[in-house]
Amino acid sequence: MLDMPALREVLHEAYDLAPDPALAARMQSEYARMSRVVSPADWAIHAPYVAAINALKKDRNATILAHNYMTPEIFHGIADVVGDSLQLAIEATRTEADVIVQCGVHFMAETSKILNPAKTVLMPDMAAGCSLADSITAAGVAEMRARYPGAPVVSYVNTTAEVKAASDICCTSSNAVQIIRALDADTIIMTPDQYLAQNVAALVPEKRIVWWEGSCIVHEQYTAQDIRDFRDWNPGTRIIAHPECPPDVVAEADFSGSTKGILDYVSAERPARAMLVTECSMASNISDAHPEVEFIGPCNMCPYMKKITLEKVLWSLHTMTTQIEVAPDVADRARLAVQRMIDLSAQKA
Ligand code: 13P
Numbered sequence: 001m002l003d004m005p006a007l008r009e010v011l012h013e014a015y016d017l018a019p020d021p022a023l024a025a026r027m028q029s030e031y032a033r034m035s036r037v038v039s040p041a042d043w044a045i046h047a048p049y050v051a052a053i054n055a056l057k058k059d060r061n062a063t064i065l066a067h068n069y070m071t072p073e074i075f076h077g078i079a080d081v082v083g084d085s086l087q088l089a090i091e092a093t094r095t096e097a098d099v100i101v102q103c104g105v106h107f108m109a110e111t112s113k114i115l116n117p118a119k120t121v122l123m124p125d126m127a128a129g130c131s132l133a134d135s136i137t138a139a140g141v142a143e144m145r146a147r148y149p150g151a152p153v154v155s156y157v158n159t160t161a162e163v164k165a166a167s168d169i170c171c172t173s174s175n176a177v178q179i180i181r182a183l184d185a186d187t188i189i190m191t192p193d194q195y196l197a198q199n200v201a202a203l204v205p206e207k208r209i210v211w212w213e214g215s216c217i218v219h220e221q222y223t224a225q226d227i228r229d230f231r232d233w234n235p236g237t238r239i240i241a242h243p244e245c246p247p248d249v250v251a252e253a254d255f256s257g258s259t260k261g262i263l264d265y266v267s268a269e270r271p272a273r274a275m276l277v278t279e280c281s282m283a284s285n286i287s288d289a290h291p292e293v294e295f296i297g298p299c300n301m302c303p304y305m306k307k308i309t310l311e312k313v314l315w316s317l318h319t320m321t322t323q324i325e326v327a328p329d330v331a332d333r334a335r336l337a338v339q340r341m342i343d344l345s346a347q348k349a
């Protein structure tokens, strides 16, 4: 676990990190991208960290890959690439930087390392896990294979390297339907997200999909009754749900898609009012680009994603820790599953 008081002492000796309204005022171009959701007072606190991280990134020849669920000051202030899980995996194969800093959760950093064994991949807080990745091991995959002999295993990228290595192919929420349709099998095992599997099964009725009973602690909290109530109280609101939500929640929504799918939908449709049935930062991060849309309604916070902060990213680049390692034999097998997914998605695009 990170020793935050000790970490702060080191950082404050090395950098000038006191709130700085003058610096914040000079960094208006960065602030403009988040001014609808970050107050000027908060920006004065964040600006010294953003400036220090962006300078250190150049010194280290580092790139920051940030998931759509990062806080706005990370998403808009320091990220080189932002996106959903598939976009981040693809960008990890393209980067020419020596160092990748993963602003997201642990399985994303592992995926970057699997795709870039020779690069340094840094995780700002190793405690940033994922309830889905925690729900299954390679032994669980073997159990499913024994239960459904001959059925291919499609594992969500929200899994450990060992689980990916034990799987035939990976998927994300943006390509799961394409991948299931493309597989030459009548019965397909999907791990570990039971709800993603059920949502895909509804769209691909010609296949028999069986699943592991994992779930996302953020999306499983929504209920169909919540959505119906919300629609009654806020008529005309466009309701957009992530496919990690239970199927009856997705059935109540106007649209369901990955975090990139959600962004694309909002950009194309520009609804007057929208409720994003997903993690809280999603609406915050697209808010400034869409001032015409009023984002309303409850959201759920991912406690893992929120472990990543500007302070920890600066620490990570300053100390070059924590470096992700994946055993080469595991990485080689996991890479096959991830690369198959990337290749198949590209063919279908
Ligand atoms: P996507 O960004 O791929 O939609 O995934 C959402 C998620 O929960 C990542 O942890």
Ligand code: SF4
Binding pocket: 105, 129, 130, 131, 132, 133, 158, 216, 217, 218, 219, 244, 279, 302, 303, 304, 305
């Ligand atoms: Fe895992 Fe859900 Fe958090 Fe994504 S939002 S990292 S799936 S717990």
